[in-house]
Amino acid sequence: MVLPLILLNYKTYLQGTGQGAVEIAKACRAVSEESGIEIAVAPQIPDIYRVALEVELPIFSQHLDGIGAGSFTGHIFGKCIKEAGAVGTLINHSERRLTLAEIEASLKAAKELGLRTVICTNNVPTTVAAAALGPDYVAIEPPELIGSGIPVSKADPEVVSDSVEAVAKINPGVKVLCGAGISKGEDLRAALDLGSQGVLLASGIVKAANPRAALEDLIRLV
Numbered sequence: 001m002v003l004p005l006i007l008l009n010y011k012t013y014l015q016g017t018g019q020g021a022v023e024i025a026k027a028c029r030a031v032s033e034e035s036g037i038e039i040a041v042a043p044q045i046p047d048i049y050r051v052a053l054e055v056e057l058p059i060f061s062q063h064l065d066g067i068g069a070g071s072f073t074g075h076i077f078g079k080c081i082k083e084a085g086a087v088g089t090l091i092n093h094s095e096r097r098l099t100l101a102e103i104e105a106s107l108k109a110a111k112e113l114g115l116r117t118v119i120c121t122n123n124v125p126t127t128v129a130a131a132a133l134g135p136d137y138v139a140i141e142p143p144e145l146i147g148s149g150i151p152v153s154k155a156d157p158e159v160v161s162d163s164v165e166a167v168a169k170i171n172p173g174v175k176v177l178c179g180a181g182i183s184k185g186e187d188l189r190a191a192l193d194l195g196s197q198g199v200l201l202a203s204g205i206v207k208a209a210n211p212r213a214a215l216e217d218l219i220r221l222v
């Protein structure tokens with residue numbers, strides 16, 4: 001059995017800001033070590049360096065611009081997030097929408113640096129388009145379920161299985177994650193049973209009273 005990827009997006013939640021970013025990463029690291037399952041985090045970009053200094057686990061950026069060194073004030077430069085300690089990046093998100101051209105440029109910049117890439121999508125057609133670009137992962141997240149506590153793997157199983165099927169046709173090397181409302185062991189189990197290779201999740205863990213206990217519950221049926 002191939003173990004899934006659990007990718008925890010901190011968004012801008014207060015609980016995952018500053019030192020909170022480190023504490024949640026420590027919980028992820030502990031659960032990853034005891035289970036053997038890869039758990040990666042996507043803290044806010046200014047927190048990447050502090051997390052990398054204190055916790056050994058895969059860190060993703062929440063965003064990366066398709067630019068290089070030079071006159072790009074206010075942009076996120078891939079080389080800088082890599083130097084900070086990131087090994088990958090999210091690209092596009094329902095909360096940070098990019099144009100297709102921007103997605104392609106971000107992906108190219110990330111690939112040139114050897115960063116792992118996850119393009120987030122909102123439905124099956126955009127998942128197909130994203131997969132055609134050749135990221136490592138696409139992450140399908142219906143926007144209406146994001147932050148709802150209602151798991152996509154139960155509320156809209158077809159969007160997951162149809163994405164898995166469509167990606168296998170267009171670009172079989174691309175792995176599919178799903179996300180939105182995932183927080184419990186049965187949500188992850190259902191996601192894997194639908195053919196996804198992991199989950200991208202946020203509020204169910206970052207906002208939990210005890211993130212480590214929430215993570216232990218999440219992986220208990222893998």
Ligand code: G3P
Binds near residue numbers: 146147148179201202
């Ligand atoms: O990127 C993860 C995300 O949008 C899902 O959020 O809070 O529904 O797990 P959440």
